[in-house]
Amino acid sequence: MNNSLTIQGVKKTYPHSDTAALAGIDLHIPAGCAFGLIGPNGAGKSTLIRLLLGLLKPDAGRMRIGDHDLATALPAARRICGLAPQDPGFFPLLTVAENLRTFGAAAGLQAAALEQAVDSAIESTELGRFAHRRADQLSGGVRQRLNVSLALLGQPPILLLDEPTAGVDAESRRLILDVLRQENQRGTTLIYTSHYLTEVEQLCDRVALIDHGQVRFEGQLQAALAHAARLLVVRLGSPPPAAMLARWRSRWPDGDIEHDTLTLETDQPIDALGQLAQDGVTLRSIEYGTSSLEAAYFHMRAEVELT
Numbered sequence: 001m002n003n004s005l006t007i008q009g010v011k012k013t014y015p016h017s018d019t020a021a022l023a024g025i026d027l028h029i030p031a032g033c034a035f036g037l038i039g040p041n042g043a044g045k046s047t048l049i050r051l052l053l054g055l056l057k058p059d060a061g062r063m064r065i066g067d068h069d070l071a072t073a074l075p076a077a078r079r080i081c082g083l084a085p086q087d088p089g090f091f092p093l094l095t096v097a098e099n100l101r102t103f104g105a106a107a108g109l110q111a112a113a114l115e116q117a118v119d120s121a122i123e124s125t126e127l128g129r130f131a132h133r134r135a136d137q138l139s140g141g142v143r144q145r146l147n148v149s150l151a152l153l154g155q156p157p158i159l160l161l162d163e164p165t166a167g168v169d170a171e172s173r174r175l176i177l178d179v180l181r182q183e184n185q186r187g188t189t190l191i192y193t194s195h196y197l198t199e200v201e202q203l204c205d206r207v208a209l210i211d212h213g214q215v216r217f218e219g220q221l222q223a224a225l226a227h228a229a230r231l232l233v234v235r236l237g238s239p240p241p242a243a244m245l246a247r248w249r250s251r252w253p254d255g256d257i258e259h260d261t262l263t264l265e266t267d268q269p270i271d272a273l274g275q276l277a278q279d280g281v282t283l284r285s286i287e288y289g290t291s292s293l294e295a296a297y298f299h300m301r302a303e304v305e306l307t
């Protein structure tokens with residue numbers, strides 16, 4: 001089965017808004033990939049997920065899920081996607097098991113297949129002891145486990161997960177990540193949005209940074225991390241005086257200077273440190289060669305601000 005996704009030239013402006021939520025998105029998400037969508041609040045991540053689910057219509061562009069073009073075959077595309085939305089849509093007065101049965105039936109599962117799908121979703125998210133508890137009486141972590149288990153119903157080959165660990169305790173968070181990793185190892189394609197970059201780093205093999213409705217970086221996680229490994233991050237004793245700041249901005253036009261922190265992408269960290277020593281500044285700490293998605297994220301965001 002083809003469980004890749006392709007997004008071409010997708011644009012969306014909400015009614016009564018004068019800025020585009022998505023200003024032309026092109027992405028290809030390969031089959032079986034764990035794809036992290038990252039970006040600041042309001043970047044357009046949830047809008048993209050809503051468009052992929054057909055909850056919104058794009059103003060321009062095309063989207064394919066598997067072999068299905070969303071403009072002409074939305075129901076078929078929806079059938080191969082499981083969704084964990086940012087605001088869970090389950091019924092508060094129904095129990096966990098009743099919610100699962102209701103959603104499973106709505107997705108077309110029946111009789112023994114429905115019971116088997118419900119049991120399997122409960123088991124993988126360890127919801128057994130909450131099966132008969134009403135959804136509105138669940139803690140935050142267990143609610144999100146239910147949200148994820150609804151996405152898993154019937155083992156769809158594509159999962160769209162919009163911040164499924166927001167507000168979740170460490171235990172439920174680990175459980176959710178483990179479940180998603182196992183799904184991905186079975187070949188399920190994941191599209192995963194989160195503000196927790198360490199999670200994205202643990203789970204995903206490709207990432208896209210979205211900002212102001214545009215893709216600012218897309219590629220292998222390892223490429224983003226390699227990028228971060230060339231970052232020199234220097235924390236100064238105090239913010240540089242205005243004249244020095246101006247000198248640095250012309251010396252390192254691509255550098256980022258935020259209060260008392262200078263970030264440069266360079267292969268020559270010793271040269272840069274030598275120049276700082278000549279300027280006579282006090283250094284509080286120096287980092288080079290560390291690679292985390294968080295470091296890469298801040299650098300990519302700084303680059304966006306420069307453009």
Ligand SMILES: Nc1ncnc2c1ncn2[C@@H]1O[C@H](COP(=O)(O)OP(=O)(O)OP(=O)(O)O)[C@@H](O)[C@H]1O
Pocket residue numbers: 014015017020021039040041042043044045046047048
């Ligand atoms: N229903 C709506 N009506 C009007 N504007 C909206 C609506 N939903 C989102 N927006 C706007 O569209 C832009 C993109 O929002 P979106 O929710 O897609 O961002 P996001 O990256 O998911 O943010 P977050 O990380 O906070 O969830 C923002 O400027 C937001 O204010």
